[in-house]
Amino acid sequence: MRIGSSGDSIYSLFLPKTKSEPVPDAGLQQAAPSIRRSETVGxxxxxxxxxxxxxxxxxxxxxxxxxxxxxxxxxxxxxxxxxxxxxxxxxxxxxxxxxxxxxxxxxxxxxxxxxxxxxxxxxxxxxxxxxxxxx
CATH class of the missing domain: 1.10.238.10 (EF-hand)
Structure with missing residues (x-):
C-alpha cells in the first residue's frame, strides 16, 4: 500500500487488520492483510x-x-x-x-x-x- 494514493491515509495503518486468506497456488504465502474500511467511516x-x-x-x-x-x-x-x-x-x-x-x-x-x-x-x-x- 502506498500511503497517499487511492484515498488511503496514514491513519489506516493504526486500524486493526483483518486476517487474510491464503493466496491460491502460492503455497505457504498469504496475501497481505487488508484494512477494515468500516472502521474509517465516521x-x-x-x-x-x-x-x-x-x-x-x-x-x-x-x-x-x-x-x-x-x-x-x-x-x-x-x-x-x-x-x-x-x-x-x-x-x-x-x-x-x-x-x-x-x-x-x-x-x-x-x-x-x-x-x-x-x-x-x-x-x-x-x-x-x-x-x-x-x-
Missing amino acids: SEDSVAAAFLARLAQSSFNRNDTNKDGFVDQDEYVTNNMKTRGDGFKPELADVQRTWSEIDKAGAGRLSQEQYEQGFSSVFSASVGKFDKPLR
Missing part, C-alpha cells in the same frame, strides 16, 4: 478517539504488572523507569509528574476505567492530512 474525531482509547488500554495492560486489574503508583513508576531499547532512561521526576497528571485525585491506585480517563486527559490524538504522498 468523523475524524471518532477515529482519533478510538486510537487514543486503544493506546490507553495498551498502556494500562503494560503497567498493570501484577495483573490485579489496577495500576498503582509503584507499578507505574517501576515500569516506566526502565531503560528503553534505544538507551533512553526517563527521569524519576518526569515519571512521577505524569503519574500525578493521570491520577488527578491522588488515589494512588487506578482501575482500568480511571486509568484510561486520566491517560486521555494527559495525552491527545488528532487526525491530520499529508499534502504529499510519502515515498
Whole structure:
C-alpha cells in the first residue's frame, strides 16, 4: 500500500487488520492483510478517539504488572523507569509528574476505567492530512 494514493491515509495503518486468506497456488504465502474500511467511516474525531482509547488500554495492560486489574503508583513508576531499547532512561521526576497528571485525585491506585480517563486527559490524538504522498 502506498500511503497517499487511492484515498488511503496514514491513519489506516493504526486500524486493526483483518486476517487474510491464503493466496491460491502460492503455497505457504498469504496475501497481505487488508484494512477494515468500516472502521474509517465516521468523523475524524471518532477515529482519533478510538486510537487514543486503544493506546490507553495498551498502556494500562503494560503497567498493570501484577495483573490485579489496577495500576498503582509503584507499578507505574517501576515500569516506566526502565531503560528503553534505544538507551533512553526517563527521569524519576518526569515519571512521577505524569503519574500525578493521570491520577488527578491522588488515589494512588487506578482501575482500568480511571486509568484510561486520566491517560486521555494527559495525552491527545488528532487526525491530520499529508499534502504529499510519502515515498
